[in-house]
Amino acid sequence: MTTNLILRLIDVEKRYKQGQDEVIALHKSKLEIEEGEFVVIMGTSGSGKTTLLNIIGGMIAPTAGAVYLRDKKIKYDTKHSEQLSEYRRKEIGVVFQDFNLIEAMTVSENVAIPLILDGEAASVIIEKTESMLKQVGLEKRGSFRPYELSGGQQQRVALARALVKQPSILLADEPTGNLDYNTSKEILELLLEIKNKDRQTIVMVTHDPMMAAYGERILFMHDGHVYEELKLSKEMSSGQKRETIITAFYSMKGMSSS
Numbered sequence: 653m654t655t656n657l658i659l660r661l662i663d664v665e666k667r668y669k670q671g672q673d674e675v676i677a678l679h680k681s682k683l684e685i686e687e688g689e690f691v692v693i694m695g696t697s698g699s700g701k702t703t704l705l706n707i708i709g710g711m712i713a714p715t716a717g718a719v720y721l722r723d724k725k726i727k728y729d730t731k732h733s734e735q736l737s738e739y740r741r742k743e744i745g746v747v748f749q750d751f752n753l754i755e756a757m758t759v760s761e762n763v764a765i766p767l768i769l770d771g772e773a774a775s776v777i778i779e780k781t782e783s784m785l786k787q788v789g790l791e792k793r794g795s796f797r798p799y800e801l802s803g804g805q806q807q808r809v810a811l812a813r814a815l816v817k818q819p820s821i822l823l824a825d826e827p828t829g830n831l832d833y834n835t836s837k838e839i840l841e842l843l844l845e846i847k848n849k850d851r852q853t854i855v856m857v858t859h860d861p862m863m864a865a866y867g868e869r870i871l872f873m874h875d876g877h878v879y880e881e882l883k884l885s886k887e888m889s890s891g892q893k894r895e896t897i898i899t900a901f902y903s904m905k906g907m908s909s910s
């Protein structure tokens with residue numbers, strides 16, 4: 653079987669200066685992600701999950717190491733800021749815990765923002781926005797404002813906005829952190845559907861083993877290290893997957909407090 657790497661991190665490291673001190677948010681890390689893969693990142697608070705996600709997304713620059721999208725090296729230095737912002741716009745879609753929708757805009761307008769910024773023709777914007785809203789089950793909510801929607805519906809809008817330009821990688825930082833269990837499951841079912849239908853590559857951070865069980869591979873982070881990796885076989889039932897993840901996650905948490 654040939655593998656099709658979409659993302660490669662080589663010895664990526666992130667340090668922050670805090671006065672005289674230095675915080676190592678991410679120790680030298682290697683990571684390879686295949687096209688169409690659904691990767692989950694779990695770990696205790698402050699373990700570097702968001703740092704890792706934001707480096708992949710081009711939102712922050714690593715202190716050392718290299719990141720490749722397919723065979724192209726991401727250039728984070730200020731000389732290439734235009735190229736980097738193009739990378740963020742074209743290759744990356746992002747959803748956050750708190751949805752980050754623009755309240756003054758309608759649902760359709762929110763979804764259309766990336767297309768408008770790209771200077772797409774009005775007809776294209778309308779067509780892609782409508783089709784995306786349909787995919788997330790909100791075709792009847794285009795003229796609503798975000799505050800008129802439930803949390804789960806707002807996250808669907810955010811997801812539609814993140815995917816409307818068909819990014820190479822979807823990054824999701826605790827996307828269900830503000831949602832109840834059933835709504836969270838609905839969002840994960842939707843992510844899985846999009847992954848299966850469009851072969852969308854997804855990297856998701858979550859604290860919740862139940863949500864992590866939707867992924868194919870789980871990276872456990874602790875204190876700036878990607879310290880364990882768990883592959884979930886297709887043959888496992890969802891109940892088995894969850895048990896395995898829960899056990900691994902809590903044994904890791906036990907380690908961190910010792």
Ligand SMILES: Nc1ncnc2c1ncn2[C@@H]1O[C@H](COP(=O)(O)OP(=O)(O)O)[C@@H](O)[C@H]1O
Binds near residue numbers: 676696
């Ligand atoms: N901008 C920053 N300046 C200084 N330290 C930071 C900054 N961002 C994150 N950190 C530190 O890096 C570590 C990892 O943070 P983060 O990636 O946000 O963790 P997580 O998402 O797993 O909770 C933490 O110790 C955090 O305090």
Ligand SMILES: [Mg+2]
Binds near residue numbers: 701702703
């Ligand atoms: Mg975080």
